[in-house]
Amino acid sequence: MHHIDVRVEKDIFDVNNRIARENASRFRAHGVRAIDLLGAIGSGKTALIEKIVPALKERGIRSGAIAGDCYGDDDFQRIRVLGIPVVNANTGKECHLDAHLVEHAAEGLPLDEIDLLFIENVGNMVCPTDFLLGAEKRVVIVSATEGDDVVNKHPMMFRGCDIGIINKVDLAPLVGASLDRMEADMRRYNPAMKICRTDLKKGEGLGAVIDALLAEQSS
Amino acid sequence: MHHIDVRVEKDIFDVNNRIARENASRFRAHGVRAIDLLGAIGSGKTALIEKIVPALKERGIRSGAIAGDCYGDDDFQRIRVLGIPVVNANTGKECHLDAHLVEHAAEGLPLDEIDLLFIENVGNMVCPTDFLLGAEKRVVIVSATEGDDVVNKHPMMFRGCDIGIINKVDLAPLVGASLDRMEADMRRYNPAMKICRTDLKKGEGLGAVIDALLAEQSS
Numbered sequence: 001m002h003h004i005d006v007r008v009e010k011d012i013f014d015v016n017n018r019i020a021r022e023n024a025s026r027f028r029a030h031g032v033r034a035i036d037l038l039g040a041i042g043s044g045k046t047a048l049i050e051k052i053v054p055a056l057k058e059r060g061i062r063s064g065a066i067a068g069d070c071y072g073d074d075d076f077q078r079i080r081v082l083g084i085p086v087v088n089a090n091t092g093k094e095c096h097l098d099a100h101l102v103e104h105a106a107e108g109l110p111l112d113e114i115d116l117l118f119i120e121n122v123g124n125m126v127c128p129t130d131f132l133l134g135a136e137k138r139v140v141i142v143s144a145t146e147g148d149d150v151v152n153k154h155p156m157m158f159r160g161c162d163i164g165i166i167n168k169v170d171l172a173p174l175v176g177a178s179l180d181r182m183e184a185d186m187r188r189y190n191p192a193m194k195i196c197r198t199d200l201k202k203g204e205g206l207g208a209v210i211d212a213l214l215a216e217q218s219s
Numbered sequence: 220m221h222h223i224d225v226r227v228e229k230d231i232f233d234v235n236n237r238i239a240r241e242n243a244s245r246f247r248a249h250g251v252r253a254i255d256l257l258g259a260i261g262s263g264k265t266a267l268i269e270k271i272v273p274a275l276k277e278r279g280i281r282s283g284a285i286a287g288d289c290y291g292d293d294d295f296q297r298i299r300v301l302g303i304p305v306v307n308a309n310t311g312k313e314c315h316l317d318a319h320l321v322e323h324a325a326e327g328l329p330l331d332e333i334d335l336l337f338i339e340n341v342g343n344m345v346c347p348t349d350f351l352l353g354a355e356k357r358v359v360i361v362s363a364t365e366g367d368d369v370v371n372k373h374p375m376m377f378r379g380c381d382i383g384i385i386n387k388v389d390l391a392p393l394v395g396a397s398l399d400r401m402e403a404d405m406r407r408y409n410p411a412m413k414i415c416r417t418d419l420k421k422g423e424g425l426g427a428v429i430d431a432l433l434a435e436q437s438s
Contacts, residue, residue, distance in 0.1 A: 008227050040260045041344055041372065042365030070345055070375075074368035093375060095314060095345035123372070125260055126289055126314035126343055145364040145390070146261030149293035153260070153342070156289075156312060171364070171393065175420070201394070 016131055019099035023106065023134025030111035032064075034119055035213060036135035038157065040150075041123030043141040044167035046075045047200040048209070049118050053082045055206055056116060061214075064114035066105045068097040068121050075120060085109050096128035097121050116213070125150070129160045137213065139163040144172035144179060151185035158189040163196065163212045170199045235350055238318035242325065242353025249330035251283075253338055254432060255354035257376065259369070260342030262360040263386035265294045266419040267428070268337050272301045274425055275335060280433075283333035285324045287316040287340050294339060304328050315347035316340050335432070344369070348379045356432065358382040363391035363398060370404035377408040382415065382431045389418045 027034045037045045046067075053063045065086040067076040076088035087108040089101050102119060109117070119135060121128045140161040142150050145168050151158060158164060164186045172179050179197060186193050194212040198205035246253045256264045265286075272282045284305040286295040295307035306327040308320050321338060328336070338354060340347045359380040361369050364387050370377060377383060383405045391398050398416060405412050413431040417424035 040342070040365075041369050042259070042362075069372055071373070072368070072371050074371060093345075093349070095343070122345065123259070124314070124343060124345055126312075126341065127346060130312070143261075143364065145362065145387070146259075149291070150260050152291050152293060153288055154290065168364070168394075171390065174390065174393075175387075 013130065016099045019103055020132040020134040023099055023103055024136075026106065027111070027117065027134060027136070030114075032111050032114050032117050033137075034117040034133070034135040036133050036138040037118055037120045037141070038125075038128050038138060038161065039123065039141035040125050040143075040146055043123070043143045043146065044165070044198070044200045045120050045123070045141055046078050047167075048141060048165070048198075049079055049120065050082065051200050051203045051206055052210065053084055055210060059210075062113060062115045063118065064109050064111075064116070065118045065120060066097075066102060066109070068101070068119065070094070070122055079120075085114060091122055095122055095124050095126075096131050097133060098131045099133050102133045125154045125157050129156045137162045139165065139213070141165040141167050142182065143168040144177040144182070145175050147175070148177040148179070148181045151182050151189070155189050158186055158193065161190070161193065163194045163209070164190070165209060166195070166197045167200050169197050169205075170202075232349065235318045238322055239351040239353040242318055242322055243355075245325065246330070246336065246353060246355070249333075251330050251333050251336050252356075253336040253352070253354040255352050255357040256337055256339045256360070257344075257347050257357060257380065258340075258342065258360035259344050259362075259365055262342070262362045262365065263384070263417070263419045264339050264342070264360055265297050266386070267360060267384070267417075268298055268339065269301065270419050270422045270425055271429065272303055274429060278429075281332060281334045282337060283328050283330075283335070284337045284339060285316075285321060285328070287320070287338065289313070289341055298339075304333060310341055314341055314343050314345075315350050316352060317350045318352050321352045344373045344376055348375045356381045358384065358432070360384040360386050361401065362387040363396040363401070364394050366394070367396040367398070367400045370401050370408070374408050377405055377412065380409070380412065382413045382428070383409075384428060385414070385416045386419050388416050388424075389421075
């Protein structure tokens with residue numbers, strides 16, 4: 001039983017990684033920088049897109065998006081009204097986007113008219129980490145309301161991301177969460193991680209996030 | 220590829236369901252009523268245990284717990300100080316508890332001294348739904364801070380649970396969440412669901428949760 005699982009798992013990851021590399025090549029060929037946006041349900045992934053798209057537009061940067069969710073189009077509808085190209089990607093019972101879903105979603109986007117492509121993953125702190133999508137950067141958003149132990153509980157997520165955003169900082173006192181503990185846990189798991197604190201409802205802290213997103217990859 | 224996946228998936232579920240039935244038999248034999256506690260990271264699963272255990276003790280009901288998490292013992296430590304039997308169950312990279320993990324965890328518990336066993340699942344709104352553990356009831360906790368579209372996004376979770384708790388109702392106005400929408404979505408997906416609203420930080424709404432937990436199964 002275990003033997004079969006491991007072999008199939010390896011096949012799944014090999015296929016996914018191959019398609020992820022193809023996605024990355026396609027994005028580069030069209031001048032698209034793709035961002036894999038990860039985090040739990042309600043952490044602020046869609047809110048980040050809502051706030052950052054107009055700010056990027058002011059700088060002459062054109063955004064696009066893929067809205068990933070198990071079911072429904074709640075996020076898709078919120079992004080659509082921003083007036084950018086967006087595709088809804090439902091995973092059904094699957095708990096994460098994979099490279100194949102992104103490949104198909106990207107076919108519905110005018111890649112030559114997009115500079116920054118936000119791929120909003122399914123709200124889930126575990127499963128998406130294993131599935132690369134072909135993005136240039138991976139960003140994880142946690143909110144203070146998830147509790148200040150949320151980082152410690154998910155080492156793989158924070159080791160696998162380039163940027164860590166701590167959102168809803170205004171609510172931290174109300175839930176008794178220590179932002180310093182969250183940030184210290186991020187640094188412990190991933191010393192190279194670029195860390196930002198935001199209140200995305202008010203749009204606070206957005207400048208640092210934009211700088212981090214636009215920074216050249218150091219590796 | 221797809222063919223192999225489906226076959227292995229079926230095997231995994233068959234094995235899990237068999238062990239889940241064995242767990243259920245063992246719990247019944249020891250007079251234990253097990254509760255599978257589901258919900259996203261930070262929704263209030265551990266907070267519920269913290270508040271409900273003393274309230275149950277006042278009624279002469281003895282609690283026990285299995286603290287499930289991918290990594291670490293944050294929840295375990297919070298439960299341990301309540302003075303009840305508790306076992307930490309780390310899943311590693313797995314995004315959910317399964318019946319086999321629960322079987323082993325239960326071996327570390329004095330089942331004859333436990334009336335109500337809280338099995339706190341990994342914080343995840345998708346994957347745990349498919350893996351029955353042998354519990355008598357399944358309870359899902361969502362918090363208002365997750366956004367009022369959280370229910371709509373997860374039909375399988377709400378169809379598969381008996382009790383739905385909407386927590387952090389005090390923070391709903393701060394994040395602009397409609398509790399009525401959340402409740403309406405729950406009723407739409409699962410008309411038989413028992414729904415409770417709580418502010419577990421203050422312990423508000425706990426009485427209705429206890430009544431729902433102790434109610435005889437109608438089915």
